[in-house]
Amino acid sequence: MQGPGKNDQDAILINKLLKERKNAKSKNTRNAAEKCEQELEQLRTGDSFDRLVAWYYENVCSGYGYLVRTPGGLRSRGGWITPMTLKSHLGGFEQPKYLAIRPAAWTNWAVFDIDEGSRYHPLSEDGEGIEPVLKALATIGLHAGLEFQSSTTGGIHVWFPLGCAVHTWALAVAIEGALAKSGLEIRNGVLEIRPNCKSYDSQFQAIRAPLTGEGNGLFVEDFGFSYEISVMKQRWTEAKERNHLAIPEKQMPARECSSNRRGQRAQTGALERAQARVNQGFTGRGQTNELKLACLQIARLVEGLESEEQIRSRVVELLITAPGFEEFCGHKKEIISGKYLSKSEVQRALRLIPGGYINTWKEEANSKRSKDAEKRAHEALEGSISEGKKFASMTDAFQHLRNKGAPAKSWWHKKKNERSLELLKTLIA
Structure with missing residues (x-):
């Protein structure tokens, strides 16, 4: 099989894993690896959709065992999912359909799962929302996540593509440690992480694969949820340049690291x-x-x-x-x-419509966040006025209001908040 080109870094991890499986003691494992290798090469040289499926397989589907939905419910399947089986779940022959996957011993992704009723969901009335989770993961180098609606039930999966493949167990330990250090609750239905810190004799737990039906779509700024692999690939490629796990270098295989770093792209919509x-x-x-x-x-x-x-x-x-x-x-x-x-x-x-996230959890969460910021700003401002406060500078005013719970300085300078800013300026001595 022809290996990846000089600048093709996406396929390196899967090629490494398939090579190891071809040398396994088990004949079934060797045969399965041969089949996966042949099908993957067929997809790599196929039409545009086939090539996208190949990219998806190279980046996401590396682990042993997966789950599918049958008329009798979810069923576990042993072995490694083949590229052609993956193609069927991504809508290559009919509509996309449910698939849950696991990472291998090495992985190039992490993901966390928040159910709709969780205290960490953006729509939570009494909880903390999603921000504490994102802040905790940023402390270990995970800065750019792709937000997926897990299904029509409104749950959220946030995937973090990694710039380098890392040892899966080390990644699980790092994530759990960062969340625990921030005092976050890791529990089914509240906050689930993948890879998880599994027991010695069990597999890593499965997580639903992106874009596999039932409303599982990627949130894209300006026009809502996308179900296109090409959109996911673009966002994935951008995000992995910002996600480099902060664990000892000896746990990272240097040859899995991409040397083609373009840096963070401007987030302008x-x-x-x-x-x-x-x-x-x-x-x-x-x-x-x-x-x-x-x-x-x-x-x-x-x-x-x-x-x-x-x-x-x-x-x-x-x-x-x-x-x-x-x-x-x-x-x-x-x-x-x-x-x-x-x-x-x-x-x-x-079928793409500008503003296509109308009536989704994402729109409601953004609206809630905006109203909350406006309420906190007005309460802090009204309190300062009633106290007869005067400030020597705008910097002092912003700091005082922030201490009283108002949003950051950037909020006041948004065009829609210019009236609040003008009122604040009256407090400058």
């Missing part, structure tokens, strides 16, 4: 990023899928095109006129002929 990405164009090989996604967003969400033909023509136009197309694009013929863009991709783009 999905549509602005899409426009900027297309304006930047092709700067190297292997960027066609990423640019295709950006072009689809522009055609549908920025320009508002409303037919398959219009979207297809516009995406082709944007791609072939993008800087670097002639120099770096490896799919010129397919793009010019229109074959690179599948019918299903265009149809899914038509």
Whole structure:
């Protein structure tokens, strides 16, 4: 099998694991590894959806054992999930369907699970919300998570792609230690972590794989929940550059680390990023899928095109006129002929609606957070006015109000809060 190219870092972990399984004592394990290797190579050289499934398999599906949903309920399956079985769960042959997976001995992801009734859910009335969890994980180097709605029940899975593969047990210990140090409650239905600190003779617990049906979608700024692997891949690639676990270097395999670090991208909104990405164009090989996604967003969400033909023509136009197309694009013929863009991709783009997170937990959580900040600001401001407070500078005023529970300085400078800022300025001596 042909291995990954010089700049293809995504496949290194799965290739390493398959190589180990091919040398296992068990004949069944060796045969399974051979089958996975063959199917993975088939997907890597297939159409655009197949290549996305291959990427997904390389980054997410490394562990032994998985769970599927049957008419009789959830059922455990032994062995390693094969790439073609994964394809069926991601909607390659019909609608996406339930799949839960486990990490292997080495992993390049972490995830935490918060149910709707948990004190750490963004909609919790009496609890702390999700922020304490995010702050605790940031202390060990996990800064960028991808938020998935776990299902239509409203639970949340936050996935952290890692810049380097790490030993799964070390990762589990680091996560549990960080959460415990912050006084957070790790318990089923409240806050669950994967990988978990398992007992000696058990497997790591399973977690639902992203984009496997029943409302499991990725929250994307500006237009809501996405069920596209291409969108997940783009966000995953961005996030892993910011997630580097702070554990001893000897526990990290250097050859799993990517040397292609681009740094944090500006968080200016999905549509602005899409426009900027297309304006930047092709700067190297292997960027066609990423640019295709950006072009689809522009055609549908920025320009508002409303037919398959219009979207297809516009995406082709944007791609072939993008800087670097002639120099770096490896799919010129397919793009010019229109074959690179599948019918299903265009149809899914038509279903994208700006503000598509309306009536979801995410919108409600943002609204709740905004109202809470406004309430705290007004209470602190009114209290200072009634006390007859005067301040020598705006800095002193902000600090005093913050001590009384008001939001940070940045809140006051938002345009929608300019009246509150003007009232605050009257307290400056």
